[in-house]
Amino acid sequence: xxxxxxxxxxAEKELEDKDYGEESQPEYESTISLDETEHDxxxxxxxxAGECLHNLGKCVAQDEYAYLSMDASDRxxxxxSVILSFRHVxxxxxxxxxxxxxxxxxxxxxxxxxxxxxxxxxxxxxxxKPMPYLQELAxxxxxxxxxxxxxxxxxxxxxxxxxxIRTVTIDFQILxxxxxxxxxxxxxxxxxxxxxxxxxxxFLAKNQIExxxxxxxxxxxxxxxxxxxxxxxxxxxTERCRSLSYVNLRxxxxxxxxxxxxxxxxxxxxxxxxxxxxxxxxxxxxxxxEGYRRIVLTMLPKLKRIDKNPVLDxxxxxxxxxxxxxxxxxxxxxxxDLRD
Numbered sequence: 001x002x003x004x005x006x007x008x009x010x011a012e013k014e015l016e017d018k019d020y021g022e023e024s025q026p027e028y029e030s031t032i033s034l035d036e037t038e039h040d041x042x043x044x045x046x047x048x049a050g051e052c053l054h055n056l057g058k059c060v061a062q063d064e065y066a067y068l069s070m071d072a073s074d075r076x077x078x079x080x081s082v083i084l085s086f087r088h089v090x091x092x093x094x095x096x097x098x099x100x101x102x103x104x105x106x107x108x109x110x111x112x113x114x115x116x117x118x119x120x121x122x123x124x125x126x127x128x129k130p131m132p133y134l135q136e137l138a139x140x141x142x143x144x145x146x147x148x149x150x151x152x153x154x155x156x157x158x159x160x161x162x163x164x165i166r167t168v169t170i171d172f173q174i175l176x177x178x179x180x181x182x183x184x185x186x187x188x189x190x191x192x193x194x195x196x197x198x199x200x201x202x203f204l205a206k207n208q209i210e211x212x213x214x215x216x217x218x219x220x221x222x223x224x225x226x227x228x229x230x231x232x233x234x235x236x237x238t239e240r241c242r243s244l245s246y247v248n249l250r251x252x253x254x255x256x257x258x259x260x261x262x263x264x265x266x267x268x269x270x271x272x273x274x275x276x277x278x279x280x281x282x283x284x285x286x287x288x289x290e291g292y293r294r295i296v297l298t299m300l301p302k303l304k305r306i307d308k309n310p311v312l313d314x315x316x317x318x319x320x321x322x323x324x325x326x327x328x329x330x331x332x333x334x335x336x337d338l339r340d
Contacts, residue, residue, distance in 0.1 A: 042098065043079040044072055049086065059088050060112050073097070073117075081106035088112060090133075095119035101127070118142075119159075126150050126160070135177075139163070153177065161185050161203075172196040183207070184225075191215060191236070204229070205248070212236025219243065227251055227273070234262040242267055251276035257292065258333040261299045271305040272296065279337070294318045295336050298326075 053067035066088035072080060074096035080103065083092060090112050094104070099121040107116065108129040115136040123142035127149025134152040137159070144163035147170050154177050162185035172178070172195055181194070182203040191204065192213040201223040209229040215221070216238045223246045231252040244266050254260075254277040263269055274280070280292060293306050297319035304311055326332070 041078045042076050044075070044077050044082050046082050046085060048072075048075075049082050053086065053089075055091070079103055079106075083107060084109055091115040093117040095121070095138075097121055099123065101125040104128070128152075140182075150175065156180065158182065168193045170194075170196070194218070200243070216240040222246065224248070234259045237262055237265055239265040239267065241265075244269060246271045248273040249277065250274065253277070254279055256334070256337040257295060258299075258337050260296055261333055263300055267302075269300065270303060272300065272303055273307050275307050291318070294322055295333070298322045299333055 049070065049072065052070045052072045054071065055067060055069035056065055057068045058064070059066050067086070068089060069091040070083060070086060070089050071093045072083070073093045077094065077097040078099065080094050080097070080099065083089065083094075084106065087110070089110065092107065092110070092113060092115070094107075095117050096119070099118060101123045104118055104121070104123060105128060107113065108131060110131070112133055113131055114133050116131075116134060117136075117138040119138055119140040119142070121139075121142055123139055123144060126137075126139055126144055126147060128151075130151045130153065132152075133154060135154055136157040137150070137152065137155060138157075140159050140161040140163075142163055144160060144165055146165060147160060147168050150158065150170055151174050153174055155175055156177050157180040158175075158178060159182040161182050165183060165186040165188065168183070168188070170178075175196065176198060178196055178199060180201040180203075181196070181199055184203050185206045188204065188207040188209055190209060190211045190213050192211075194202065195214060195217040197217060197219055199218055200220055202218070202221060203223075203225040205225050205227040207229055209226065209231060212231070212234065213236055215224075215236055217240075219240055220243050221241060222243050224244060225248045227248045227250040229252050231249065231254060234249075234254070245268050247263065247266075247269060250273045254274070257279040260272070260274065263272065274296070293311075293315060296306055297303060297311060297315055301316070301319060
């Protein structure tokens with residue numbers, strides 16, 4: 001489905017009499033009633049939609065050219081059903097409008113749609129009929145409370161940031177191609193139910209997560225963002241997360257630096273971010289004297305980066321020295337925890 005190279009000038013000449021390259025389609029009536037919006041309806045007209053087209057390319061199944069992208073964002077729209085007339089479009093951006101979930105469902109019939117962005121609308125449901133070619137779906141900053149109804153088998157990236165999602169109810173037996181899931185700024189309290197073995201990147205920053213659960217199912221996960229949650233302990237990490245190389249725990253509620261020892265089960269962990277936790281915020285001067293990076297590196301010697309900076313050879317040597325002293329004195333990592 002990749003675009004083939006083409007002579008843009010010749011292709012544009014071919015389209016002069018084809019009305020933006022779409023095939024003949026019937027006019028689509030508005031599906032939005034007046035009582036569904038606070039203001040009058042704002043219907044995307046065919047002529048205005050034509051002005052939103054860009055990125056001329058070759059059609060999927062025919063030796064013809066058409067515009068493949070449409071950006072109808074920030075136009076105060078309540079009805080975008082006319083986009084169906086442009087059947088060869090693969091990328092649609094209708095962000096920053098007043099679309100309801102029903103209005104967005106008008107795009108379910110787009111035959112070749114690969115990317116759909118509908119951020120900053122009035123969506124209360126993510127449910128759409130399965131779209132066979134859809135690879136990226138972005139519904140950020142809407143009014144979603146759950147993740148049900150997402151059933152696009154070729155979906156690779158799903159963005160649901162800054163909604164009010166409390167539970168994850170995605171059928172990962174259908175979303176077998178999903179690699180990136182973004183759920184920042186929602187109302188999740190746990191990582192449970194995110195059971196997607198093929199997922200490689202998971203973004204859960206700024207939720208209300210108190211428990212790490214179900215990570216053992218994410219055997220291919222490489223990146224895990226948990227910044228700005230309510231984690232006071234790191235129970236729940238497991239050696240089954242063998243691919244995990246980046247973990248961001250910034251701005252959580254970790255009072256004990258010894259909790260980081262629980263990450264020792266991650267065989268490929270290379271980058272760890274822990275800034276903004278209580279074990280650093282409190283008694284900062286004392287902690288700097290002790291060298292928290294050295295303590296972390298003593299617990300997790302395979303790390304290549306801690307917070308913003310890469311691990312230096314000197315720090316590795318200091319960590320080895322610290323470990324030797326601890327072994328001689330019989331001390332443990334709990335001795336570095338802050339005391340009340």
